[in-house]
Amino acid sequence: MLQVEKVSKSYRSTSVLTEVTFQMEQGESLGLIGESGSGKSTMAKLIVGLEHLDGGQITLNGLDFQQLRGAELRKARRHVQVVFQDPWASLNPKLPVWKSIIEPLENYPDVVPSFLKGVRNDKRKMAEILLEKVGLDRDFLERYPHQLSGGQRQRVGIARGIGLQPNLLICDEPTSSLDVSIQAQILNLLKELKKEFNMSYLFISHDMASVQYMCDRIAVFKQGVLVDLFLSKDLFSDTRHPYTKMLVQATVER
Amino acid sequence: MRFVYAFFIKTYLTVMKMKNWPPTALLGLILLITIVLITAIGPLLIPNDPYMANMAERLSSPSLTYPFGTDHMGRCIFSRIVIGSQATLGITVLVITTVILIGIPIGLVSGYIGGRVDSIVMRLADGLIALPEFILAIAIAGFLGPSLTNLMISVVLVKWISYTRVVRGIVLSEREKEYVLAARVGGCTTWRIITRHLLPQIISPVLVLATLDVGKIILIISSLSYLGLGAQPPAPEWGAMLSDGRPYFQTFPELMIYPGMAIFIVVLSCNLIGEGLRDKLGEKSI
Numbered sequence: 001m002l003q004v005e006k007v008s009k010s011y012r013s014t015s016v017l018t019e020v021t022f023q024m025e026q027g028e029s030l031g032l033i034g035e036s037g038s039g040k041s042t043m044a045k046l047i048v049g050l051e052h053l054d055g056g057q058i059t060l061n062g063l064d065f066q067q068l069r070g071a072e073l074r075k076a077r078r079h080v081q082v083v084f085q086d087p088w089a090s091l092n093p094k095l096p097v098w099k100s101i102i103e104p105l106e107n108y109p110d111v112v113p114s115f116l117k118g119v120r121n122d123k124r125k126m127a128e129i130l131l132e133k134v135g136l137d138r139d140f141l142e143r144y145p146h147q148l149s150g151g152q153r154q155r156v157g158i159a160r161g162i163g164l165q166p167n168l169l170i171c172d173e174p175t176s177s178l179d180v181s182i183q184a185q186i187l188n189l190l191k192e193l194k195k196e197f198n199m200s201y202l203f204i205s206h207d208m209a210s211v212q213y214m215c216d217r218i219a220v221f222k223q224g225v226l227v228d229l230f231l232s233k234d235l236f237s238d239t240r241h242p243y244t245k246m247l248v249q250a251t252v253e254r
Numbered sequence: 255m256r257f258v259y260a261f262f263i264k265t266y267l268t269v270m271k272m273k274n275w276p277p278t279a280l281l282g283l284i285l286l287i288t289i290v291l292i293t294a295i296g297p298l299l300i301p302n303d304p305y306m307a308n309m310a311e312r313l314s315s316p317s318l319t320y321p322f323g324t325d326h327m328g329r330c331i332f333s334r335i336v337i338g339s340q341a342t343l344g345i346t347v348l349v350i351t352t353v354i355l356i357g358i359p360i361g362l363v364s365g366y367i368g369g370r371v372d373s374i375v376m377r378l379a380d381g382l383i384a385l386p387e388f389i390l391a392i393a394i395a396g397f398l399g400p401s402l403t404n405l406m407i408s409v410v411l412v413k414w415i416s417y418t419r420v421v422r423g424i425v426l427s428e429r430e431k432e433y434v435l436a437a438r439v440g441g442c443t444t445w446r447i448i449t450r451h452l453l454p455q456i457i458s459p460v461l462v463l464a465t466l467d468v469g470k471i472i473l474i475i476s477s478l479s480y481l482g483l484g485a486q487p488p489a490p491e492w493g494a495m496l497s498d499g500r501p502y503f504q505t506f507p508e509l510m511i512y513p514g515m516a517i518f519i520v521v522l523s524c525n526l527i528g529e530g531l532r533d534k535l536g537e538k539s540i
Contacts, residue, residue, distance in 0.1 A: 050438060050439070074441050077439060077440075077441055078441060081440070082435075084436060089432040090432035090435075090436050092433045092437075093433075094454040094455070095450075100433075103440050103442065104440035107440060108441055157436075160436065
């Protein structure tokens with residue numbers, strides 16, 4: 001479904017990604033792990049076409065986002081949605097929650113996700129259903145982001161992400177700015193939703209434990225280079241890259 | 255049209271929350287409302303025809319017939335100030351509306367789309383900002399020739415740039431925020447992002463900037479009229495009245511004091527409101 005081939009990206013003279021190659025299958029979840037500045041988030045932006053790459057190719061369902069422009073790019077983006085890192089910044093502070101949630105659905109009026117059949121013209125009803133999917137009740141519809149806690153906001157962000165029933169949901173460190181107790185709830189929610197909708201996850205994190213909990217495979221980035229790619233169950237195998245072992249060690253010690 | 259509504263609704267809501275305003279801002283608001291009321295019902299208030307010269311009564315002291323006395327042509331100063339407020343305030347409102355309607359769209363496009371449009375607009379802005387806006391307004395008005403229309407054009411030409419800069423600055427910082435990225439990923443068109451996500455963020459700073467600017471614009475208009483570049487005699491306008499009174503400054507200072515006070519009160523009330531709004535809406539940067 002997703003093919004990333006020899007992707008390179010640099011900002012001015014600093015190289016952020018160097019010849020990164022990996023594939024993803026429908027329904028699979030892949031974890032991207034690495035330290036801050038290792039190019040994980042840039043990878044996410046490249047996949048959704050928010051940035052241009054310098055070399056290589058990314059195709060999603062056979063579509064090359066880098067080649068698409070304007071209306072075509074917009075059309076293609078319905079297959080991939082993003083849950084952002086910072087739930088304080090990812091919702092428009094001047095819009096009530098329900099408007100943020102159904103915005104993607106408003107932008108793609110011809111997309112009818114299976115769980116929204118029959119109510120596709122009722123915006124509030126759709127927002128209500130989506131809120132329910134992420135464990136929030138209808139009282140939240142009219143609230144503004146500043147009236148919500150971090151965990152609730154991230155749930156709203158997830159509701160927005162799943163609204164179009166995308167093939168791929170990119171989670172860019174969805175739990176890193178939340179309290180530990182809330183982190184687990186959000187991870188469990190993402191896991192349930194994945195099962196329900198058969199979405200693929202590209203799960204970006206610097207937390208080895210949550211990546212291992214969430215993902216089938218793990219890709220390790222070090223300074224823009226993909227150093228290790230393996231099945232989650234092989235995390236503690238001896239054949240791991242030394243850098244991966246170091247990350248594991250750091251997690252255990254903490 | 256939606257943006258115009260949004261602007262007015264925002265203004266209305268801000269006014270409704272006034273009860274915890276600082277008293278200075280309330281004073282400014284009361285002053286301004288009074289002045290606007292006087293302007294609106296001016297023709298009913300005036301005791302004399304503001305254009306009627308009466309050389310027999312020239313330079314007379316305040317009396318029941320002439321509350322503020324008469325000028326060098328024997329015209330009623332009070333009537334002229336009341337009627338003159340229509341010119342001064344009317345032009346100011348027109349100018350500020352035009353400036354906002356020009357400055358906001360250019361700032362939005364320049365900031366969000368960037369690229370060549372942005373470079374051109376910003377080089378133009380740098381060029382304009384290098385010169386003092388007042389000198390520039392005099393130059394443009396002088397070049398176009400003395401009339402009220404040309405006066406308005408010159409003020410708009412020097413003023414739009416500061417709105418564009420403020421709007422562009424806000425857009426530049428907002429467009430990298432995750433909610434804008436989320437909107438792009440969620441399939442919003444550029445138009446929709448600008449109107450739905452960016453425009454609401456700039457309404458309150460622009461509101462503050464506009465109220466603070468009203469005072470400055472009144473001063474520019476009056477100054478240009480004082481220099482003979484704006485309202486033409488015998489039309490009553492505060493700046494032009496100041497100019498007319500100048501030769502009599504030492505013997506009859508009232509000719510300059512009354513229009514001067516009128517300008518002072520309006521500018522003061524606008525600045526008081528503007529500062530109150532700035533503190534209330536938390537726009538510290540302006």
